Amino acid sequence: MEKYIKAIRDNICAICVDSEEETGCTLNEKETCAVELYLPEILEIVHNTDSEYMDDYYKKLKNTICVNCRGKDNGENCYLREDANCSLDRYFSLIVETIKKVDAGKI
Ligand code: SF4
Numbered sequence: 001m002e003k004y005i006k007a008i009r010d011n012i013c014a015i016c017v018d019s020e021e022e023t024g025c026t027l028n029e030k031e032t033c034a035v036e037l038y039l040p041e042i043l044e045i046v047h048n049t050d051s052e053y054m055d056d057y058y059k060k061l062k063n064t065i066c067v068n069c070r071g072k073d074n075g076e077n078c079y080l081r082e083d084a085n086c087s088l089d090r091y092f093s094l095i096v097e098t099i100k101k102v103d104a105g106k107i
Pocket residue numbers: 012013014016017018019024025026027033034035036087
């Protein structure tokens with residue numbers, strides 16, 4: 001798990017709009033980062049999906065994580081996603097690619 005957390009920090013947090021160079025993540029204690037919260041589930045999706053199409057991973061994100069989070073109607077209708085305020089949704093492709101690179105020993 002540690003290697004994935006480090007890779008997420010280096011590759012996602014580093015470019016996240018909710019981060020700042022000096023202090024890191026700027027979310028306060030009342031806000032939650034979906035990438036951190038759902039990392040085990042995200043890993044499960046990536047490790048159990050064998051497809052060249054990102055859409056296949058994205059559908060699983062909605063069907064397994066979003067439905068149990070704030071998404072309604074099969075993972076749709078999340079106001080955080082609609083406002084581009086969910087880090088997991090915002091950077092999902094990059095997160096999948098980062099996890100695959102860790103698994104391939106590239107990072
Ligand atoms: S919101 Fe999440 S992805 Fe963005 S900097 Fe904070 S911990 Fe990293």
